[in-house]
Amino acid sequence: IYFLNRLIFALLLAAIYAGSCGGNCISDDCPKCYCGESINKVDVEKVCKMAEWDQRCCNCIVENSSGGNANAVNATAKYTEVGLFLIDKMFWGYCNQGKAPCSFQSNLMCAMRIYIWGKRWHAWNAAKK
DSSP: OOOHHHHHHHHHHHHHHHHTTGGTTSHHHHHOOOOOOOOOOOOOOHTTTTTSSHHHHHHHHHHHHTTTTTTEEEEEEEOOEETTTTTEEGGGHHTTTTTTOHHHHHHHHHHHHHHHHHHHSSOOGGGGO
């Protein structure tokens, strides 16, 4: 009975975390854990201060996008986004040699390139909130 209880518990945990990438998957149905399965919270204010842009907007976008989790993933049938700024897969080639920008440094660099390219925050869905 002990073994059976442990097996049931393990199966329940697997079902709960399936597709959630250890809590990193915002959509709770990620087909792949691009940035791993451990949450990586960072100091959002500190990261935002690394670039010359509106700090209030940066903080708002990161908090509303990833909640400050550098390993966040948001995936649907239409898009896949990763990292602090939830950089869309369509930009990975433009800013990170086609790889998922999971480190906060690579994600920040992608965000800066996209921000400069668009000359504002309009590329982020969180900017519309």
